Amino acid sequence: MNAKIKRTLITVSTGFAVALLFASCRTSVSDPPSGKTEPLGTDYIFREEAGFYAYAPSLMQTDSTTRYVYYTTNNEKENALSDVIAVRKGTLHDGEYVYGDRQIVLTPTENQWDSQRVTCPSVINGSFSYQGESYTVLMAYTANSIEASKNFQIGLAVAKNPEGPFIKVGNAPIIAYDPDISGSQYGAGNPSLVSFDKKGKVRLFYSHGDNNLSSTRVVDADLTNLDTPQLSGYLTVSYLGLPDDGLGFPLVANGDFALSADGGTLYMVKDGFPYATNEPKVASKLTLAKMEARGVYDPNGTWDTLVPEINQIDTFVDEEHLGWPRMYSACILRDGYGHLLDSDKLFLCFTSSCEASGLEDKSYLFSPGLHMYEASQ
Amino acid sequence: MHFTKRIKTVLAAFLTGCLLLTAPNALVSAQTFTVKDGMINGIRIEMIKAGGWTQIAKFPSPAIDMSSMQYLAIEVGNSTGTGWGFEVHLLDESGKRTTLFTGAPEKAGAEDAIQLYDDTYVLHTTNKAYYASAFTLPNFGGWMLIPRAAFHELSALDLNKIAGLTLNFNCTDGNKGLQVEIGRVGWFSEKPASKFSNLKLLFDPAEMTDAQLDTDLLLDNGGGLASFFRVKKNPKAALKTCKTLGDVRILEDMTEGYPADESEMNKTLTKMVYAKGGGVVPTVYKDEDTDGNALRYDITGPVEGNEDYYSAVTFVAKSGLADWRTWNTKDGKKAQGVTFWIKNLSDYEVSLGLEIDEYDPGTKEGDNGERWSLQYGTRVLLYDVNTKQQYIVQSQPHLFIPVGFTGWVRVPFSFYTKAPWCTWGNDVQDFLDVPQIAVISDSNINQGLSFAIDNLGVYYEETLVSTSLFDSGMSLPERMGIK
Helix, strand or coil, X not given: CCHHHHHHHHHHHCCCCCCCCCCCCCCCCCCCCCXXXXXXXXXXXXXXXXXXXXXXXXXXXXXXXXXXXXXXXXXXXXXXXXXXXXXXXEEEECCEEEECCCEEEECCCCCCCCCCEEEEEEEEEEEEEECCEEEEEEEEEEEECCCXXXXXXXXXXXXXXXXXXXXXXXXXXXXXXXXXXXXXCCEEEEEEEEECCCCCEEEEEEEEECXXXXXEEEEEEECCECCCCEXXXXXXXXXXXXXXXXXXXXXXXXXXXXXXXXXXXXXXXEECCCCCCCCCCCCEEEEEEEEEHHHHHCCCCCCEEEEEEEEHHHHCCECCECCCCEEEEEEECECCCCEECCCCEEEEEEEEECCCCCCCCCCCCCCCEEEEEEEEC | CCCCHHHHHHHHHHHXXXXXXXXXHHECCCCCCCEEEECCCEEEEEECCCCEEEEEEECCCCCECCCXXXXXXXXXXXXXXXXXXXXXXXXXXXXXXXXXXXXCCCCCCCCCCEEEEECCCCEEEEECCXXXXXXXXXXXXXXXXXEHHHECXXXXXXXXXXXXXXXXXXXXXXXXXXXXXEEEEEEECCCCCHHHCCCEEEECHHHCCHHHHHHHEEEECCCCXXXXXXXXXXXXXCCECCEEECCEEEEECCCCCCCCCHHHHHHHHHCCECCCCCCEEEEEECXXXXXXXXXXXXXXXXXXXXCCCEEEEEEECCCCECCCCCCCEECCEECCEEEEEEEECCCCCEEEEEEEEECCCCCCCCCCCEEEEECCCCEEEEEECCCCCEEEEECCCXXXXXXXXXXXEEEEHHHEEECCCCCCCCCCCCCCCCCEEEEEEECCCCCCCEEEEEEEXXXXXXXXXXXXXXXXXXXXXXXXXXX
16 A cells, blocks of 8 residues: 555544444434445445445355345435345355345334334344244344434344344333433444354343443343243443553444354454544444453453454555545354354454535435455454 | 570660660560460560560570571461561671561562461462561461561571571551560471471470570560560450351441441441541441341432532441451452442432552551552442342443342452552552441432442452353352352
């Protein structure tokens, strides 16, 4: 890379940001551009139509040539308050995955806890029963019932096929958030499911933000019988060993998790903090780390940071494509059970966005898209 | 040939250098020693008043060859609730002397750490010498092994001809109540063998007659500053130990040592409120979940005019409890953190902290305690006794107790940090002398909230969470034996 360009990029990427918003926390709606966003760095893995975004992916590879990417998009063109969950099937052709058309697989349910926004999915395979039926695919998703990016809760849905149809489990969240007790804040969202036994026992990681603290929590859950789910108490995921982000202690939020093939090592990709101070106020870098899987049960569990900062420089292509100024809401490419495909290679799928050039510039709103990134261990 | 008392006095004065010994009549003379119960068999020095130094000394004649000394070994006892220190000097025939280093800051490394073995010859703890003094532990009887490396400029001495050993006790106001028992004294030329069978004995006061104590040792009471007694090992002499629950040593159970009458106890609790903060009304609390009394902590909010918006209830060491102040080790296990029982009585999360004051080894009268507080991001283990759920919660910096929670909390010491305003102290969590702890809460953000707290203590085993999917075998209920 040209040294001058690199210096310029470093200057841009080291601007201080203090906002602690989660990636899905966008509320403003304005006049978006009608055209598609041109790539600023590494290319998209697929393109949404103009006026539609794609963010917060969950990517699983079920065989040597098939991947499914679940993500958040807007149901109505140029309406940022119409979040739904879509899936695209990717098939390997000539060394590259080609993704098919999007299918909306989960939408809000009127007059329920998830009546407004349905976002940020995480999907794994397993064996689950619900109301006398057997299912092989489980989705955890984020939703709320107000026109705001807060008071989120987490629900479950099941399917017999990766492309759906998905059936919501019950009419209550599996991870509830009560703003009357904890304050009208982010709530619980951004789930990341990891299978414990490739059947019905899972670890459910999720972001939690209340009046007191933003963090990531994990619960162990036996979801074999979804009519009577069993959940452990929550364990706040450790920040020890992660790079200092100047916020008192490193913030762990908006993360995705995966286990090594033997289950002994836990991997995490998370947003880097602090967030950008200009729109969109999301992360401009990612952090990749691993630790002994039992570390989540240990108050002194400590991460081994693999890559402290994956940022714009890492998505540089050429002098016409300097890289993405926003990189956030990433996931790890995993098998159907939330395990790594190959412990030597870690592939991430991250959300990109343009940034606003000024207070009036809203062109970034429908620019988010998805990209692959190979991280060296 | 024994030294005469006059010669012994002159020699002792020389030995102690700048220490001003009193006139010869200060020496204990031809007395009959009263026998008391103690932690070991030997002699005890009890301070009567402040005003100088007292000492116990032995002057071998002829001088002995200690050139191969690896450890000096002193059998020590302490029947009080406070650790006491004393100086240790070696003297060669030419009059050169050595004393102990003045502490960790001056000389880093483990090789000069003093080792304390219990009376079953099991290593109990290690410690540095501070202010050139070796420290006994409260309510402890055992052996103190001082390694060769702990002596200052030992090479300047002619170790082939050691002519004196003195143990010097400083009688100051800060040492009021000082009681130290000295038993067998000897040395090792190699690593101590099982049951210290290779000890080279210098003297054993328990085996000496009163006359021999008078003639073979120098017992200097500093002109009436202290008294000497014989002590006979008697476990009954030990102070009462704190209650234990599994790996937990309970220091405050809100029942033991408090008035039985509830109104009297409430008065007692009120006196424990940090006056500069206020903002809390402490009262007795009892319900089906409590073990006897608990402390109800009602946070009323900041008090106008007070300089501190933190409310605090302070617990000082209980008299009559042997191990309240010494947290460092228990049965050879190193303390891992603090623990307590708590019940959130509010419909909101309530936050609180637990502050620890400790005296560094060798702290003198007037010194302040070193303050340890929770750091931002403290990660805490919770076990709800009703739901049987375990949690790891994170603080900012105070601990957040979930709504509806009733159960036990463990706070690892690894998340304690020195309070930023505390500029003194040795920056080490010695926890050899903890005179007080305080339960604190931000009376601003917690105004109107309440919790009940009880059974404050220290835990000694590493603790992890167990769930239905992961059995750590090291969970809080397992550690406490309440699974």
